[in-house]
Amino acid sequence: MQDENALREVAKDCVHCGFCLPACPTYQLWAEEMDSPRGRIYLVNQILDGAELTAAAAEHFDRCLGCMACMTACPSGVQYDQLIEAARVWTEEARSEASPQERGESEGGSGFRPPRGSSARDRIARAAIFSLFPYPRRLRAMTAPLRLAQRTGLDRRLARSDLPARVSPVLGAALRLAPPGVSAAEARPLPSRVPALGTRRAVVGMLTGCVQSVFFPRVNAATARVLAAEGCDVIIPRGQGCCGALSLHSGREAEASAFARRTIAMFEQAGVDAVVVNSAGCGSAMKEYERLLRDADGGWAERAAEMSGRVRDLAEFLAELGPAAPRHPLPVTAAYHDACHLSHAQRITRQPRDLLRAIPGLSLVEVPDAGTCCGSAGVYNLLQPAAASELGARKAESVQSTGAPLLITANPGCSLQIAFALAERGQDIAVAHTAEVLDASIRGRPLSG
Ligand code: SF4
Numbered sequence: 001m002q003d004e005n006a007l008r009e010v011a012k013d014c015v016h017c018g019f020c021l022p023a024c025p026t027y028q029l030w031a032e033e034m035d036s037p038r039g040r041i042y043l044v045n046q047i048l049d050g051a052e053l054t055a056a057a058a059e060h061f062d063r064c065l066g067c068m069a070c071m072t073a074c075p076s077g078v079q080y081d082q083l084i085e086a087a088r089v090w091t092e093e094a095r096s097e098a099s100p101q102e103r104g105e106s107e108g109g110s111g112f113r114p115p116r117g118s119s120a121r122d123r124i125a126r127a128a129i130f131s132l133f134p135y136p137r138r139l140r141a142m143t144a145p146l147r148l149a150q151r152t153g154l155d156r157r158l159a160r161s162d163l164p165a166r167v168s169p170v171l172g173a174a175l176r177l178a179p180p181g182v183s184a185a186e187a188r189p190l191p192s193r194v195p196a197l198g199t200r201r202a203v204v205g206m207l208t209g210c211v212q213s214v215f216f217p218r219v220n221a222a223t224a225r226v227l228a229a230e231g232c233d234v235i236i237p238r239g240q241g242c243c244g245a246l247s248l249h250s251g252r253e254a255e256a257s258a259f260a261r262r263t264i265a266m267f268e269q270a271g272v273d274a275v276v277v278n279s280a281g282c283g284s285a286m287k288e289y290e291r292l293l294r295d296a297d298g299g300w301a302e303r304a305a306e307m308s309g310r311v312r313d314l315a316e317f318l319a320e321l322g323p324a325a326p327r328h329p330l331p332v333t334a335a336y337h338d339a340c341h342l343s344h345a346q347r348i349t350r351q352p353r354d355l356l357r358a359i360p361g362l363s364l365v366e367v368p369d370a371g372t373c374c375g376s377a378g379v380y381n382l383l384q385p386a387a388a389s390e391l392g393a394r395k396a397e398s399v400q401s402t403g404a405p406l407l408i409t410a411n412p413g414c415s416l417q418i419a420f421a422l423a424e425r426g427q428d429i430a431v432a433h434t435a436e437v438l439d440a441s442i443r444g445r446p447l448s449g
């Protein structure tokens with residue numbers, strides 16, 4: 001986190017023009033100044049000037065999706081990401097430091113109280129999220145009972161009832177959003193090296209991710225095939241853990257730093273030209289390692305900067321490399337959804353579109369509100385299910401309006417969120433990752449799954 005003087009300098013760039021307000025999904029939802037980027041910057045300034053972090057302020061910070069649409073809209077170049085990152089650290093620290101009384105477990109107490117509705121139940125849910133999602137093995141173990149529930153239809157019965165939401169809104173949201181199972185063949189781990197086909201043009205590392213590797217292993221398999229077909233030796237280190245994205249984007253700085261160091265060391269050992277990432281949130285976090293560890297000693301600051309410089313989103317990397325593998329026709333009309341951590345955080349919008357438009361027969365159409373978050377936003381759809389659900393419904397309506405039978409996106413969270421929202425509307429629209437579409441075209445096969 002930046003020190004206070006640096007944060008003040010960042011906040012000073014805001015000229016209060018309000019251009020960011022229409023772009024902000026939470027301002028669109030509630031039309032509340034304090035749920036806008038400008039309002040949150042005002043709150044950050046107040047805290048920097050010594051004001052207490054109140055429950056109300058913490059709630060406005062918690063409601064921010066971290067989608068960074070405000071940064072794209074801002075003509076003054078305000079680095080809002082640094083401000084919300086600091087606000088999340090303050091909020092998270094206050095949460096963990098608050099006494100039982102201050103946490104509202106009994107009357108009385110003073111100082112920080114967690115956001116309204118925060119309770120022992122929600123804190124347990126938060127703890128469960130952060131002790132499960134960044135750990136692929138634990139996440140995989142959890143899928144066994146989930147699959148059983150899906151096979152017996154128990155998941156649908158539970159999701160329709162309000163019982164899980166009464167136990168915890170997080171549990172209710174998790175059951176609704178749970179993806180369908182993966183086959184045993186799909187779940188098989190990828191080899192640690194996939195050799196380049198034809199002339200080798202690069203040696204790349206590949207991040208397999210937590211949610212991606214457990215729920216979408218076919219996306220990772222497609223990514224490795226595409227990279228190999230384009231002439232890359234693909235190194236896939238075994239035993240990969242979390243890159244730290246969920247922790248970093250939730251104010252859990254120490255945890256994020258530990259995940260970052262482990263990931264840096266792992267890919268350094270792999271000796272690769274670039275680290276290719278197919279999940280927008282993970283790629284964005286890895287490009288932030290430089291900032292996260294800039295004050296770390298023992299050489300970590302330099303190593304983090306070096307690693308951030310090597311990280312490439314899959315579409316970004318393929319665009320830089322240029323195509324080598326021939327594309328076969330894929331006659332389909334597809335809409336493309338910009339994941340916020342790709343478009344706003346990494347400013348990558350042209351490359352995936354160019355790659356998709358280069359596929360013969362594929363007709364790409366735009367989603368009307370392309371710059372607006374779908375409500376997934378890391379674990380936002382678990383922690384703020386009502387707001388996320390409304391944003392998901394709006395996004396599904398926009399996707400439906402394109403008339404395309406296929407939606408392409410590049411983030412597992414967006415895929416889950418939009419697929420669920422489309423199914424809720426009874427829409428039979430397939431959702432695929434950019435890698436899967438490229439893979440189908442290169443192999444001359446129809447899109448599967
Ligand atoms: S963040 Fe940027 S767009 Fe928003 S009010 Fe401040 S200067 Fe204007």
Ligand code: SF4
Nearest residue numbers: 024064065067068070
């Ligand atoms: S990050 Fe997204 S939700 Fe948060 S203030 Fe900016 S536009 Fe609004």
